[in-house]
Amino acid sequence: MGLFNRALGIDLGTVNTLVSAGGNIVVNEPSVVAIERSTGQVLAVGAAAAAMLGRAPADIDVIRPLRAGVVADYGWTAKLLSHFIQQAVGRHRLFKPRVVIGVAYQATSVERRAITEAVLAAGAREVYLVEEPVAAAIGAGLTIHDSVGGMVVDIGGGTTGVAVLALGGIITGRSIPVGGIAMDEAILDYCRRECRLIVGERTAEEIKMNLGWALCPGGPAQAEGNAREGGRAPEGQPDELVQRVSGRDLLTGLPKAVELSRTQVARALAPVVAQIVQAVQAVLETTPAEVAADLAHTGICLTGGGSMLGNLPAALQASVGLECRLAADPLTCVVRGTSQILQEIRASRSLTVLNSVQRAS
Ligand SMILES: Nc1ncnc2c1ncn2[C@@H]1O[C@H](COP(=O)(O)OP(=O)(O)OP(=O)(O)O)[C@@H](O)[C@H]1O
Ligand SMILES: [Mg+2]
Incomplete structure (x- = not known):
């Protein structure tokens, strides 16, 4: 140096x-x-x-x-x-x-x-x-020194920071203690509750990265309907990718493996995704009208590792009605x-x- x-x-x-x-x-x-x-x-x-x-x-x-x-x-x-x-x-x-x-x-x-x-x-x-x-x-790469507003949603491991920016500063925003770790915990809870399987944190994170999916509004029922009819998942809906997951049986304590589908993981993650969507909606509600008008053109930029969850930009876009795009190299x-x-x-x-x-x- x-x-x-x-x-x-x-x-x-x-x-x-x-x-x-x-x-x-x-x-x-x-x-x-x-x-x-x-x-x-x-x-x-x-x-x-x-x-x-x-x-x-x-x-x-x-x-x-x-x-x-x-x-x-x-x-x-x-x-x-x-x-x-x-x-x-x-x-x-x-x-x-x-x-x-x-x-x-x-x-x-x-x-x-x-x-x-x-x-x-x-x-x-x-x-x-x-x-x-x-x-x-x-x-x-947002031009935050501009008078035109931009919005960023940074989904990290422990927090999600939502901010509307202009003139080099934050106009309005919010931070919630929800991110990738909460997603892992949701998968862990789902495995325990629905499959009677205890999995480790690292296994849960791996499932999230391989199968993780954010459902669009009205998602789970539609997705399950599609799966039952044996049809291909329409755009924005999870396909039926499955993964074998190993852990410990909740009742016997012995090693056990089950198959998890993407739809199941999407259902496990839905409450966490909903909290992130609500935080974005809450910030939009407090955004001054002039800046809100800018956001209709500039959209929302997603950063942080959690924003790489499957279908997250599309699910957020469907929920808030603004264009959502993933930043280059979000991490x-x-x-x-x-x-x-x-x-x-x-x-x-x-x-x-x-x-x-x-x-x-
Ligand atoms: N492909 C992926 N799909 C889903 N989640 C992912 C993916 N890649 C990484 N992550 C998650 O991103 C999170 C880490 O992101 P990041 O490094 O931005 O967080 P952080 O900055 O350490 O946390 P914070 O900003 O909350 O303090 C982890 O929870 C990780 O599991
Ligand atoms: Mg971070």
């Missing part, structure tokens, strides 16, 4: 942490830490720690230090950040970088302080906070946004244009 590039953009997510330096993504790992309980030592961070999820020996705790997008455990968050910042600055270990980091929309002052302190403790010199939907919008929008903000700060045009970036230290 050159002398002038020693600045980092960070997306500290509930599920994944990404770091960019000099315009490149240099860290992209799960936000997971493995700790030896008896000594309190960090054994592994990131992908190596995530590999232990659900299969760690009794003396090892595998934890996600963030919950619903905010710091749940300050000490472990600082350790996680310190590890990734060291990884990003490499041989320039003594150098203290300037950092732009995303915070959840409407994060409280206590939550902002916790993130700032963790970044400083991890070795940063200067910290700027940006609300994640703003970073996501910039990373997705990296926030970090790419922080990286662009760094460039603006360096060009020092920034802080007047970006009223949504706050210097925190």
Whole structure:
């Protein structure tokens, strides 16, 4: 890294942490830490720690230090950040970088302080906070400095941030503690309730990625009707893809496998999808009329890993009546946004244009 590039953009997510330096993504790992309980030592961070999820020996705790997008455990968050910042600055270990980091929309002052302190403790010199939907919008290529409004829905692992933006800031928005993890839990609950099968978190996530589907309004009944008639699924309805799922029998405790269909998974996910749709509708209801008129043309941009759920853009579009499109590379929008903000700060045009970036230290 050159002398002038020693600045980092960070997306500290509930599920994944990404770091960019000099315009490149240099860290992209799960936000997971493995700790030896008896000594309190960090054994592994990131992908190596995530590999232990659900299969760690009794003396090892595998934890996600963030919950619903905010710091749940300050000490472990600082350790996680310190590890990734060291990884990003490499041989320039003594150098203290300037950092732009995303915070959840409407994060409280206590939550902002916790993130700032963790970044400083991890070795940063200067910290700027940006609300994640703003970073996501910039990373997705929305022209948020315009007076014309745009809308972004960032569906992460622990949160969904919905924001209407114009003139570099958020006009109205909302953040709900619902995202990819809630989808996994919905699948887990469905397997237990309907199939008497206990599956692990990782299995549930895998099912979501392979079979996951967001139903359009009025979906389940129609979809089941189609399946019964043996017809091909019409556009926007789930096909009858099935997957064999292994776990433990709820009653006997013995290993067991069942077949799950895409329609079943879609039904399991429907309540979570409905919460996301309601959050978007609620924000649209509070959007000023002039801006709402803009959105009829600009539509909604979807970012975050959760937005890659099968059929989600189409289901949201059918529910709210605005064009919904998936951003290019939805998982990296926030970090790419922080990286662009760094460039603006360096060009020092920034802080007047970006009223949504706050210097925190
Ligand atoms: N193809 C896919 N289909 C459905 N979900 C997916 C897919 N790929 C990734 N995900 C989900 O995306 C989530 C992670 O997304 P992301 O990295 O944007 O979250 P995060 O930024 O860590 O969380 P947050 O923003 O809530 O703090 C996980 O729950 C993961 O299961
Ligand atoms: Mg995120």
